[in-house]
């Protein structure tokens with residue numbers, strides 16, 4: 291049996307494709323693009339939350355936030371490691387991000403203006419990410435699927451700490467409740483945008499679904515997220531900023547309003563509130579760390595030389 | 600899809616070639632979790648030396664998993680075989696210079712490599728053949744990795760506490776630390 295036949299057989303049987311297997315170049319490119327984008331998102335995603343580490347309201351919240359941000363760094367590393375099994379180096383992927391040739395999720399181009407935003411991010415942004423990532427544990431590429439399993443085990447903590455922040459604020463003073471509502475108002479629509487364009491618009495979707503890279507469509511995932519999140523907002527006594535949101539008994543799902551796709555494309559094209567700042571910070575951190583990376587190599591070489599002398 | 604960033608109209612694909620350049624070498628990580636019977640492959644890290652590789656591996660793969668043993672192996676020291684490659688039928692002659700190898704098996708697609716045991720073999724191909732004969736049944740085993748035993752760098756048992764304990768008392772890293780009412784659904 292030739293490689294191509296075997297590949298088709300593996301996909302048809304819902305088995306995992308592993309690194310040594312023959313795969314179509316398009317499959318490889320699609321995976322690299324998606325896994326790298328996912329990895330970059332985890333890494334850039336540290337910035338909006340990192341912004342509040344020094345200003346967390348208590349020592350406990352600070353420790354929690356540090357642990358969460360450290361997890362996100364770890365998620366980035368799991369994913370770069372998975373991408374590397376496709377024969378591309380981690381340094382190359384970092385270079386492509388810095389040159390603007392690979393992207394990261396637009397959600398991280400929104401600012402974190404108040405402490406309530408940290409709650410909203412854990413609840414909504416990690417919540418949307420979980421919806422995506424749980425589906426992706428079934429992706430056809432073995433290393434990507436295993437990275438998703440590892441990540442999903444850690445995400446529950448992220449969402450729960452965020453929701454708990456929201457619970458405390460929602461039960462708090464008038465001012466705190468207003469702060470929680472404001473964070474929900476600003477993060478609701480960008481969170482729905484995380485699932486991407488409508489299925490009817492996504493050009494890559496069909497091939498991706500055929501290869502089983504992507505097991506569930508954008509619109510289905512978005513609906514899942516809305517259905518799970520509405521009762522959570524109700525419990526907090528907060529209002530989701532969508533006048534068209536209502537339960538549809540016939541469908542057994544919530545109906546919801548249309549995303550502002552102009553805003554969506556504006557941010558994707560680089561004109562969101564924080565695009566420039568996020569990239570500038572990322573590149574600066576990379577450049578500033580260059581001497582550390584080089585010194586570590588020099589130190590290792592020196593020790594090897596000393597040992598063999 | 601996950602963190603979906605669609606293409607802008609007219610945007611061309613960035614075709615990603617094959618690259619291996621990396622300032623820091625790649626190390627493959629294996630963890631034996633508490634209560635686990637064997638070392639399980641945990642993907643890779645990059646590091647300038649073995650010591651840093653162990654620390655990076657701990658920070659990346661042991662933030663919650665309770666490990667009792669941690670191995671790192673330079674990626675280049677591993678010889679890899681999978682079902683697509685033909686293997687010689689017979690082992691090499693007894694009596695040739697032989698040394699100790701560690702064998703790792705992926706028993707089925709989707710599963711992680713597990714440390715299967717040690718074998719004495721003349722070279723990498725011989726080690727793979729012997730690992731196949733020793734550890735694989737006819738129906739399982741889709742891939743084998745072998746590495747000379749001396750290439751494995753294990754975390755010093757005396758430093759185990761330093762490596763594995765720091766995260767034990769951080770209960771707030773666990774989802775169950777947060778009291779979330781059941782009526783809001785699974786979270």
Ligand SMILES: [Fe+2]
Pocket residue numbers: 332361362365419441
């Ligand atoms: Fe994450």
Ligand SMILES: [Fe+2]
Pocket residue numbers: 362416419445448
């Ligand atoms: Fe997260």
